[in-house]
Amino acid sequence: MKSIKxxxxxxxxxxxxxxxxxxxxxxxxxxxLSMDAPPVFAVFGVAFxxxxxxxxxxxxxxxxxxxxxxxLDITEEGEEPDPLSQQEHHRFCPGCGQPLQADYDFCPSCGxxxxxxxxxx
Numbered sequence: 795m796k797s798i799k800x801x802x803x804x805x806x807x808x809x810x811x812x813x814x815x816x817x818x819x820x821x822x823x824x825x826x827l828s829m830d831a832p833p834v835f836a837v838f839g840v841a842f843x844x845x846x847x848x849x850x851x852x853x854x855x856x857x858x859x860x861x862x863x864x865x866l867d868i869t870e871e872g873e874e875p876d877p878l879s880q881q882e883h884h885r886f887c888p889g890c891g892q893p894l895q896a897d898y899d900f901c902p903s904c905g906x907x908x909x910x911x912x913x914x915x
Contacts, residue, residue: 805856812850819843 823839825831885894889906900907 805853808853809850809857812846812853816843816846816850819846 819839819842822842823836826835826839885896885898885908886892887894887901887904887906887908889901890904892901892903894901894908898908
């Protein structure tokens with residue numbers, strides 16, 4: 795069975811985009827220094843490069859790491875762990891957010907009908 799999980803594709807695209815942003819920052823810095831622009835323009839270029847490198851490292855780690863998070867990816871069962879199946883599935887009260895057991899018709903905390911009961915009514 796396939797499951798939808800955090801994906802590698804959007805992270806790889808973010809990593810590649812960050813690489814282009816770093817190249818733009820490098821060209822910006824070189825241009826600012828060669829035109830004798832005020833130093834703030836060169837500092838802006840260096841800051842742009844640093845932000846692109848940090849963002850690129852994050853995205854490439856997500857794209858290549860075993861446990862990652864970004865947008866959707868469809869994987870085969872057993873290919874990698876499903877983060878949602880590792881948690882216990884609980885129902886929660888729509889009024890107060892307290893955990894509910896499967897057989898509860900009303901929330902023991904606030905007395906509100908459960909969502910399932912409201913849909914049936």
